[in-house]
Amino acid sequence: MAICRHFHKPDLFLTMTANPKWPEILHSLFPGQTATDHPDIVSQVFKQKKKALLKLIDNGFFGTTIAHIHTIEFQKRGLPYIHLLIFLHSQHRIQDSHHINFMISAQLPDPQLQLLLYAKVTKYMLHGLCGADNPQAKCMVNRKYSKHFPKEYRERTDWAKDSYLLYARPNNGLVFEHNGARFTNQYVVPYCSQLLQGS
Numbered sequence: 771m772a773i774c775r776h777f778h779k780p781d782l783f784l785t786m787t788a789n790p791k792w793p794e795i796l797h798s799l800f801p802g803q804t805a806t807d808h809p810d811i812v813s814q815v816f817k818q819k820k821k822a823l824l825k826l827i828d829n830g831f832f833g834t835t836i837a838h839i840h841t842i843e844f845q846k847r848g849l850p851y852i853h854l855l856i857f858l859h860s861q862h863r864i865q866d867s868h869h870i871n872f873m874i875s876a877q878l879p880d881p882q883l884q885l886l887l888y889a890k891v892t893k894y895m896l897h898g899l900c901g902a903d904n905p906q907a908k909c910m911v912n913r914k915y916s917k918h919f920p921k922e923y924r925e926r927t928d929w930a931k932d933s934y935l936l937y938a939r940p941n942n943g944l945v946f947e948h949n950g951a952r953f954t955n956q957y958v959v960p961y962c963s964q965l966l967q968g969s
Contacts, residue, residue, distance in 0.1 A: 773857070777837055780855040781863055786823060787851035788816040809848050816850045823965075832873065833862025867927040876921070876937035876960045878944040890966050892946045895959045920956035
């Protein structure tokens with residue numbers, strides 16, 4: 771709160787979770803071992819990834835940064851993740867929905883034009899089926915969707931009344947099928963394509 775009072779409210783909220791399939795982790799394991807056998811390796815690799823992320827941001831990836839603050843927590847599976855608040859200089863603060871769409875997307879990429887990004891989005895950035903399709907999903911609380919998936923289709927990005935973003939999720943016919951389930955833009959977790967491709 772003191773940082774917000776000194777600067778302004780944060781401009782970006784970014785989350786990065788350790789990936790047990792990162793090559794740096796897999797190459798450090800003995801045959802037959804998994805990442806869960808070596809939380810020390812996972813933590814060290816995550817620390818270096820976090821350091822690289824912060825350096826990228828400090829070097830102007832999102833624009834001139836005047837401050838950032840983060841906290842590191844651990845999932846029940848033991849994987850660390852970072853919650854990062856980023857405060858941008860007034861000249862680089864978010865101006866409109868076009869600026870947002872340049873940095874963040876909540877859509878399936880075109881598999882013909884962005885094959886690598888499509889592979890990563892469909893592997894890491896899809897919310898599992900819930901609601902009537904999967905009443906036992908972990909995100910279901912008192913028979914309601916606590917994460918509000920599937921989202922409604924939207925043709926453009928807008929701000930909601932509570933200042934949260936409503937990302938563009940057009941009904942453009944792109945579908946990803948996996949184990950008999952069909953995923954559309956309604957199930958995409960917002961991501962930054964440049965960061966995701968570089969992870």
